[in-house]
Amino acid sequence: MIMYHTLLVRYGEISLKGKNRRRFEDALLRQVKLSLNGIPHGEMKKTFGRIYIDVDPDRWQDTANAVLQVFGVVSVCPVVRCPLDMDSIQNAAMELAQRASGSSFKIETKRVNKRFPLTTPAINHQLGGYVLSHSPGLTVDVHHPDFTIYLEVRHEGAFLYSESIPGLGGLPVGTSGRALVLLSGGIDSPVAGFLSMKRGITMEGLHFHSRPFTSERAQEKVEELTRLLSPYNTRRQIRLWLCHFTEIQKALQKNPYPELRITLMRRFMMRIAEGLARRRGMLAIVTGDSLGQVASQTMHSLHAINAVTHYPVLRPLVGMDKQEIIDVSRKIGTYETSILPHEDCCTVFLPQNPATRPTIAEAEEAESHLDVAGLVEEALDHTEMKRITPEIDLF
Ligand code: ATP
């Protein structure tokens, strides 16, 4: 069993941000610390472009998994630490070589501690020779090695690693402002939420339900999806807003334009979303729309729906294929919950033949029979908030 003592956490993109760097680093560090809440670990130290976290060797994987949920982290390397003498360094390198897979390797040394007696080429030479002579079948390949053993000669000791676990990349949450993500309970919108957070957005969720026509289980499903997204969000929690949409659904049910019902429903959702975003000081709305999937996602529909708001509506999935969306949802663990067969408010009130080419004029004509502002105000007054954290198991 190899003993890892430290994690080397790299954060790429954000180290390039010039004057903003401090703000990005602070947000990243805050989120890393939060993610380690309840997981035993030692000292945490930030140097340029990287963080070192001392770990409990028996639980390094828990620590790594937690850090790997933080946006902005590019990679995590588990590190073997040893004293600054060549015997110890050679033993540590052998441990890594025995664990690695492949038949060729190289050594790459970074000598931060200039008081170490050997030069970098001398270290590479001696260490490479040692590993080679103690590993039958292994060869050195400095251009295309199957694995590399990295050595950092630091003041506090020698750090060795060969494995690098890729992180999520992106920007630390909280560095791009706040936005309201419309969460339906399907496959797409949780992925849209995830991708918004990936670019530094702090998300809040908004779900429309039509109780008693939609069940309590349908709402629990959305709460569970929100719970699965919560570890990624700022402060590892999500404010989920639940809007009682039934009165609007009933009003639309009576409307003499059944083929426009989805368009009108979506226009109401947008207005309510904007109203809530405004109250909460958020500057954008996010949806899980992608182009062409269903009737409400043709360019004509998006045009007619978008016309009711001046807010930026971000659609992170717009260029993705369904399979790509599913791949992300599997990776983040929302897929299995998303496919549970609980009806959502749109399917309950779905018309037979939704219009695929609705126009703004048609929508406005249909809405002239309704008290739009009154219905929106009332729905906003019937919206409640739940704070969702990773810890509550809802199922
Ligand atoms: P999803 O998989 O996210 O349900 P979808 O492919 O079913 O998306 P639509 O039903 O057309 O597509 O919904 C498009 C987007 O509208 C959703 O991704 C979501 O952002 C928003 N939306 C739809 N229904 C609701 C709802 N009941 N509550 C909140 N947002 C909704």
Ligand code: MG
């Ligand atoms: Mg849906």
